Amino acid sequence: MFKQVEAESIGMSSKRLRRISPWMQEYVESGKLPGCLTAVMRKGELAFLDCHGMADPESGQPTQDDTVFRIYSMTKPIVTAAAMTLFEEGRFQLDDPVSRFLPEFADTPVWVTGDGDNMQTEPVADSMKVWHLMTHTAGLVYGARNDSPVGAMCRNNGIDFSRRNDRTLADTVRALAEIPLRWQPGTRWEYSVATDVLGRLVEVVADDALDNVLKQRIFDPLGMTETGFQLQSGQLPRFAALFNAKDGGLELNERPDENATHARDVTLFSGGGGLVSTVGDYLRFAEAIRRKGAIGDARILGRRTVELMTMNHLPGNSDLAGMGTPVHSETSYEGIGFGLGFSVVLDPATAKAACSIGEHAWGGAASTAFWIDPVEDISVVFMTQVLPSSTYPIRRELRSLVYQALID
Numbered sequence: 001m002f003k004q005v006e007a008e009s010i011g012m013s014s015k016r017l018r019r020i021s022p023w024m025q026e027y028v029e030s031g032k033l034p035g036c037l038t039a040v041m042r043k044g045e046l047a048f049l050d051c052h053g054m055a056d057p058e059s060g061q062p063t064q065d066d067t068v069f070r071i072y073s074m075t076k077p078i079v080t081a082a083a084m085t086l087f088e089e090g091r092f093q094l095d096d097p098v099s100r101f102l103p104e105f106a107d108t109p110v111w112v113t114g115d116g117d118n119m120q121t122e123p124v125a126d127s128m129k130v131w132h133l134m135t136h137t138a139g140l141v142y143g144a145r146n147d148s149p150v151g152a153m154c155r156n157n158g159i160d161f162s163r164r165n166d167r168t169l170a171d172t173v174r175a176l177a178e179i180p181l182r183w184q185p186g187t188r189w190e191y192s193v194a195t196d197v198l199g200r201l202v203e204v205v206a207d208d209a210l211d212n213v214l215k216q217r218i219f220d221p222l223g224m225t226e227t228g229f230q231l232q233s234g235q236l237p238r239f240a241a242l243f244n245a246k247d248g249g250l251e252l253n254e255r256p257d258e259n260a261t262h263a264r265d266v267t268l269f270s271g272g273g274g275l276v277s278t279v280g281d282y283l284r285f286a287e288a289i290r291r292k293g294a295i296g297d298a299r300i301l302g303r304r305t306v307e308l309m310t311m312n313h314l315p316g317n318s319d320l321a322g323m324g325t326p327v328h329s330e331t332s333y334e335g336i337g338f339g340l341g342f343s344v345v346l347d348p349a350t351a352k353a354a355c356s357i358g359e360h361a362w363g364g365a366a367s368t369a370f371w372i373d374p375v376e377d378i379s380v381v382f383m384t385q386v387l388p389s390s391t392y393p394i395r396r397e398l399r400s401l402v403y404q405a406l407i408d
Helices: 020-029 072-088 130-135 149-156 169-176 194-206 210-222 279-290 303-309 394-403
Strands: 035-042 045-056 110-113 120-122 242-246 249-254 336-338 343-345 360-363 369-373 378-383
Touching (some): 020 035, 020 045, 072 130, 072 210, 072 279, 072 303, 130 194, 169 194, 194 210, 279 369, 279 378, 369 394, 378 394
Antiparallel strands (some): 035 045, 110 120, 242 249, 336 343, 343 360, 360 369
């Protein structure tokens, strides 16, 4: 974990940062969150870290800076970064057809109308590209949250990348390729299983399992010893319980015991949402991205690669409102574009947020979140364990609390 310094030494007010603590405590005392923590870094130094509530209320285990959390979709930027290490080696190009590496997608059609036996499809007008996977413009969907006939087909055919203990990534991606795309690639932004498919593409290109690729290319170089698809020895006592939001309170979803999904043998390495991590580990990843690919002597990506990843890649420099399907809460849509693995702020005024142009971010289904502001040299990580992430405006509120503490 990074050593905390006096906030004023890095241009932040310690008094104003302390406003974050009662905000977190209110969420805990009102029964909306079991526990939570916030870490704020600026200029490479830890300005604020505070924990509240319980990681596991049943056992009385408090939330601490070494608590292990399910980070769900905060897995996506890590997997995209791993893919870009292969891009740097010339192993693929962003505009390569996905079918070059995953031939099962060579003949996947696009849904037009109807369902069941009456479904009509058409061929893809332009093939699905690698960059489409990284930007959620591949025409794919999340079956569990999509109400189209394509989403229904995903559900009916058991396409579920969260089934980590009884399937493999390769088998699940092959089954997915038999279902029509919802959109023509490159024409629509829809949050989807695209990063799961990207994870499988990484396996093929690297000729290795995704867990090994992440360990060798991201975790080991950055010293992320607490992050992985499966709990390590000694982590179970620090693993947080998972809750569903219900009627303004909490309902237990999963106990942090030996029967938990991540405690059992994991066979499906979900690039879209499979990792567990700690605040310290995720800060190391966020800081490596903020510092253009490196922490100290450990470099995972080149400067220009990170700059490419954090540009808006939506066609016509559109924001999400211009070509998106508003079905999730990881970001607002107006004034926000999408890069390679991150949302990217295009216009703070339109987004109605006191942030910077170029801020890149993402969150997870259990209400975790992070963002990186390259203008203000800020990295923020927030951890809790409540599904779904749309329950409370945590991310917008925390952003205001962080930016109001800047004094230089």
